[in-house]
Amino acid sequence: xxxxxxxxxLILGGGDGLAARELLRYPSVEQILLVDLDGAVTSAFRDxxxxxxxxQGALRDPRVVVRNEDAFKYLEESTESFDLAIVxxxxxxxxxxxxxxxxxxxxxxxxxxxxxxITALDFLAKSPELANVVCLQKPFRPNELIRAIEAARxxxxxxxGTVAAL
Numbered sequence: 001x002x003x004x005x006x007x008x009x010l011i012l013g014g015g016d017g018l019a020a021r022e023l024l025r026y027p028s029v030e031q032i033l034l035v036d037l038d039g040a041v042t043s044a045f046r047d048x049x050x051x052x053x054x055x056q057g058a059l060r061d062p063r064v065v066v067r068n069e070d071a072f073k074y075l076e077e078s079t080e081s082f083d084l085a086i087v088x089x090x091x092x093x094x095x096x097x098x099x100x101x102x103x104x105x106x107x108x109x110x111x112x113x114x115x116x117x118i119t120a121l122d123f124l125a126k127s128p129e130l131a132n133v134v135c136l137q138k139p140f141r142p143n144e145l146i147r148a149i150e151a152a153r154x155x156x157x158x159x160x161g162t163v164a165a166l
Contacts, residue, residue: 013088017055039068111152
């Protein structure tokens with residue numbers, strides 16, 4: 001919901017749980033849905049002590065729901081509403097910018113932060129439907145993600161109090 005702190009967040013990609021870890025810092029967050037195709041990655045970052053230490057046990061937090069499925073398939077079938085989306089631009093088997101464009105068609109006011117560890121994300125601003133997506137290069141510090149989330153919320157703030165439904 002725009003105009004207030006995020007309560008429900010969607011993470012597409014991010015199976016390492018690091019973005020979830022940072023979102024859990026928001027006291028307002030009630031649920032994070034993490035959709036990642038690779039179940040081996042999410043299981044490793046949930047169950048292996050060294051990997052789980054990196055995300056501070058975020059994938060075991062009861063507020064985090066993990067779905068191991070294709071992000072496009074999830075978006076096609078979903079009727080859920082979110083206050084924020086974090087999208088890894090380079091997803092296994094998917095194009096993150098196309099994924100964001102699909103989300104924008106269904107929820108134009110949804111604040112979106114695009115993250116990538118591979119390349120600069122300047123190309124997103126060249127697409128009109130993606131112009132208000134905030135880009136963040138990995139690795140990033142926790143406060144940088146928080147600033148990016150706030151910038152994304154400001155970028156789409158049009159009507160306070162509405163929830164963006166997918």
